[in-house]
Amino acid sequence: DAGVIQSPRHEVTEMGQEVTLRCKPISGHDYLFWYRQTMMRGLELLIYFNNNVPIDDSGMPEDRFSAKMPNASFSTLKIQPSEPRDSAVYFCASSPSGSREKLFFGSGTQLSVL
Amino acid sequence: SQQGEEDPQALSIQEGENATMNCSYKTSINNLQWYRQNSGRGLVHLILIRSNEREKHSGRLRVTLDTSKKSSSLLITASRAADTASYFCATDANAGNMLTFGGGTRLMVKP
Numbered sequence: 001d002a003g004v005i006q007s008p009r010h011e012v013t014e015m016g017q018e019v020t021l022r023c024k025p026i027s028g029h030d031y032l033f034w035y036r037q038t039m040m041r042g043l044e045l046l047i048y049f050n051n052n053v054p055i056d057d058s059g060m061p062e063d064r065f066s067a068k069m070p071n072a073s074f075s076t077l078k079i080q081p082s083e084p085r086d087s088a089v090y091f092c093a094s095s096p097s098g099s100r101e102k103l104f105f106g107s108g109t110q111l112s113v114l
Numbered sequence: 115s116q117q118g119e120e121d122p123q124a125l126s127i128q129e130g131e132n133a134t135m136n137c138s139y140k141t142s143i144n145n146l147q148w149y150r151q152n153s154g155r156g157l158v159h160l161i162l163i164r165s166n167e168r169e170k171h172s173g174r175l176r177v178t179l180d181t182s183k184k185s186s187s188l189l190i191t192a193s194r195a196a197d198t199a200s201y202f203c204a205t206d207a208n209a210g211n212m213l214t215f216g217g218g219t220r221l222m223v224k225p
Contacts, residue, residue, distance in 0.1 A: 004156075014183060042156075043215035084187065088169070091156055097209035100144060105156035 004106035006092050012112045020079040021109045023092030024073055031098045033065055034077050035091040037108070043091075050098070051074065082113045118146075118203040118216030126222045135219040137203030138183075144206045146179055146186050147213065151200045159186075160201075196218040196223040 005024040013019055026033045034046040046056040052069045060067070064083070069075040079086055090111050093103040118139045127133055138148070145164045149157040163170045163186065167186045168177045169178045176189040190197055207214065 020141075033213070042217045045212055045214065048212060050211070064143075099206040099213040102147060102159035102162055102212070103157075103159070103213060105149075109157045 004092055004094050004104050006109050008109060009107065010041070010110045010112075012054035012114065015080055015083055016081045017113075018112075019082045019086075019111060021076070021090050021092075021111070022075040023075045023106060025092070025094030026104055027073065028095035029096050029104070032069060032075050032096040033093040033095070033103060034075070035093065037089045037091060038087075040058075046077070048098075052073065062083050082111075084113045087111055088112050118205050120150065120201070120216045120219040122219060123217065124220045127193055129193060129195055129223055131193055133193050133197070133223070135188045135201050136219070137186045137188070137216055139173050139186075139203075139205045139216075140184065141205075143192070144180075147204045147206070148175075148177060148188050149202045149204060149215075151202065153199075155207065157202065160218050160224075181194055187223055190221075193221075193223045195220060195223050196215075197223045
């Protein structure tokens with residue numbers, strides 16, 4: 001198995017632009033998590049899905065952030081419009097049974113908003 | 115908000131020495147997990163300890179859990195330069211199905 005695959009690996013954009021981050025979870029995993037990592041705030045859970053359905057999005061910072069999971073093998077995290085304070089590393093993780101077992105993380109997307 | 119808090123924030127040791135990292139958390143948990151993150155990479159799961167367990171071993175790793183004190187420790191024995199990384203504890207609280215991470219300990223092992 002290739003593991004959790006995220007794209008792009010790096011994204012540099014200008015303030016006000018739309019940014020779309022992509023994630024392919026491990027096949028057979030029913031849970032998908034989006035995390036954001038910054039030096040100031042550490043690792044923050046943004047949203048998680050179970051069987052493609054968003055369960056908890058209380059960590060999504062603002063309406064500018066949205067996440068979808070149209071099928072079991074694909075999820076997107078969109079920021080529109082982007083702001084410099086959104087600069088961070090965004091991680092996607094998947095798990096067969098949520099937080100009761102280990103999470104498998106992707107390599108992350110390094111986002112820089114200028 | 116961070117459920118777990120690691121201590122120390124940074125640790126520098128010589129190769130061959132043992133490294134101990136501590137984690138404290140606030141609410142009741144189902145399990146506590148430790149992850150490792152190399153610079154510029156994703157997190158990798160190391161070990162999971164459930165709330166009814168007190169100690170667990172995996173290779174050179176030893177994890178303890180004290181639910182009465184809401185704390186855990188990760189011991190890496192006979193450290194190697196390749197152990198240089200950040201180490202995070204994460205808790206699965208009783209409510210919800212979310213894993214909440216602490217701020218991490220940056221470990222540097224000097225050859």
